[in-house]
Amino acid sequence: MDYKTPGQLIEALLAEKGWSQRSLAVILERGETSVNKVISGQSRMSAEMAIALEEVFSVKAERFLELQHKYDLAKARIEARPNPDRANRAKIYGDLPVAKMIERGWILADGIRDTDNVERELCRFFGVNRLEDAEILPHAARKTQTSIEATPAQMAWLYRVKSIAEGMLVGTYSPQAVEAAIANIRPLLGHAEHMRRVPRILAEAGIRFVVVEGLPGGKIDGACFWLNERSPVIGMTLRFDRIDNFVFVLRHEMEHVKNRDGLNGGAMLDVDLGGDVHVELEATVAQQEAIANAAAAEYCIPSKMMDAFIKRKAPYFSEVDLIGFARTMKVHPGIVAGQLQKRTDQYHKFRQHLVNVREFIVPSAETDGWGDIHPIES
Numbered sequence: 001m002d003y004k005t006p007g008q009l010i011e012a013l014l015a016e017k018g019w020s021q022r023s024l025a026v027i028l029e030r031g032e033t034s035v036n037k038v039i040s041g042q043s044r045m046s047a048e049m050a051i052a053l054e055e056v057f058s059v060k061a062e063r064f065l066e067l068q069h070k071y072d073l074a075k076a077r078i079e080a081r082p083n084p085d086r087a088n089r090a091k092i093y094g095d096l097p098v099a100k101m102i103e104r105g106w107i108l109a110d111g112i113r114d115t116d117n118v119e120r121e122l123c124r125f126f127g128v129n130r131l132e133d134a135e136i137l138p139h140a141a142r143k144t145q146t147s148i149e150a151t152p153a154q155m156a157w158l159y160r161v162k163s164i165a166e167g168m169l170v171g172t173y174s175p176q177a178v179e180a181a182i183a184n185i186r187p188l189l190g191h192a193e194h195m196r197r198v199p200r201i202l203a204e205a206g207i208r209f210v211v212v213e214g215l216p217g218g219k220i221d222g223a224c225f226w227l228n229e230r231s232p233v234i235g236m237t238l239r240f241d242r243i244d245n246f247v248f249v250l251r252h253e254m255e256h257v258k259n260r261d262g263l264n265g266g267a268m269l270d271v272d273l274g275g276d277v278h279v280e281l282e283a284t285v286a287q288q289e290a291i292a293n294a295a296a297a298e299y300c301i302p303s304k305m306m307d308a309f310i311k312r313k314a315p316y317f318s319e320v321d322l323i324g325f326a327r328t329m330k331v332h333p334g335i336v337a338g339q340l341q342k343r344t345d346q347y348h349k350f351r352q353h354l355v356n357v358r359e360f361i362v363p364s365a366e367t368d369g370w371g372d373i374h375p376i377e378s
Contacts, residue, residue, distance in 0.1 A: 004074075006067040007039040007052075013057045028052050044068060089115075089130050092122065095152040096136055098129055104213075105373035106160055126159060127217075146269040147285045153215045158223060158267055159168035161235035164366050164374050165208040166227060173206025173230045178258050179328065181205035182251070186299065189331040192243050195357045199365040207257060208233040211362060211370020217277050218271075222249045224301065225267035232257045242354040244300070244338025244359070251299040253302065255292040268292075301329055301339050310343060322350055 003009040004067075014024060021039060025032040028049075037043035045068040050061035072255035092098065096120060101107050107121035119131050126134040136152040150158065171177070202209040208227070214220050214237035223235040235255040238246065238267050252273060255261075262268040268288065297303065309325050317340060326333040337350035368374035 005041050005071045006045040006064045007041050009059070009064065009067060010053065013059065027056055041071070044072070047088070054311050060122075068312040072260055081242070084132065088341060091136065091152070092119075092131070092134075096122075097153050097217075098122075100215055101156060104369070106156070123150055125163075145200070146267045147167055147265070147282075147289075148269055148271060149270055151218070154216045154220055154269060157212060157215055157218055157220055157237070158225075158226070158235070158269065160212050160225065161210045161233065162227075164210045164212070164368060165231075165233040165235075168203075168208045168210075168366060170203040170208055171206045173232060175258070176289060177205040178207065178232075178254065180257070181207065181295040182254055182299075184310065185250075187330070189247060189300075189335060192332055192334070192355045192357050193360050195243070195246065196360040196364045200360065202234065206230070206232070207254075209365055210235045211238060211365045211367045211369070212374075213237060213238050220269065220271055221245075221273040222270045224253045224262055224270075226260075226263045229263060232260075238358045241356045241358045242338065243332050243357050244354060246357045247300055248296045248338070251296040252292045256288065259288065261288045261292070297339070300335050301331065305329065306329045306343065307340055314344070317344075317346075317349065319350075322353070 001012065003012070010024075014021065019027075021036055022032050024266060025035040028035065034043065038049060040043060045064050047061070047065065050064040051063055053059065054061040091113065098107075098112050102111065102118075107118065107125055109117040109121055110120060122134060123129065126136070128134050136155050146154075146158070149284050181204070184201050185198055187291075199209050208231065210233065212235060218237070219239070220237050221239055222237070223233075225235075227231050227233060234250070234252070234257065236246075249270070252270065253268075256268045263331055265285075268285075270289070273293070309321075313321050318337055320337055322340070323333050326336045329336065331353070332353070333350070334353040334355050337353040341347045341349065362370070366374065
């Protein structure tokens, strides 16, 4: 028989033996009232009572406790009111780095336990009236599709870039202006300090260039998206503060702008560019990324020249060779070193040439992070 409560099972066992509840109370050396309450369901079955009943009826104590557990759960499901906010809150506090967003000044709250302010600020941050409509939640109607399935942390970073970009004043965008910007940046590659001129060149070309420090675990290098058909945005994290990485990621994103990638399909979010992390991409996106990667590598060092240099000098590459080739290519030695490391897997060589560039870029770019909070109108 399918018993719903431990009391029903006890009643059946009493009937088999022809005992009354009073007889059971005497056998158990318990008050009759307490036994009656357990049988009627007014009191819960305790582990101690279950063991005593096991000794009396030769029925495992676990059986009584299992029935009690199932009864408690069924009763709770009837009495409990559905609360979808719990699932939303689990997604937000489990996946979104709320504490870091508070620390970075992206949302204003006294801490993650300040839930009212946290939820109100997240609505403001994501531009929604209800938290369940935020794009970090799987059932939300997405407004900002990305080229990959973005994590909540990556979406938060993207929204921060977007909010800064929306307040920028830049020149008039045109395809010709983008081509000119690409050409104007190329002569700057010989010196790391010349990277400070990049934000201005991009702004004059109508490209909003924003640098936002990445969130932990985001692994974002850069992104390209459009506020509208005449307002391209390039966001970068400077995750690797090296001249070779900066030039490669910048040119990669500029190729996206040049080809108007993501204009109708959403943000081109570039994660771990050139790394070992492989993401399943839709065929069109994969082709766009391959084109951007090829353009970036060619921009750093023309492939024919790089191939010829490696063929001449392999397997031994000297400091003199690297510096001389960099001068011939009119680029910083760190750019050659970066390409050489990638081509030969000799990442231990020439690391001294991979100089930092963030100190030159941040003062001239719209920046958020590294201790500074970008001012944004609420």
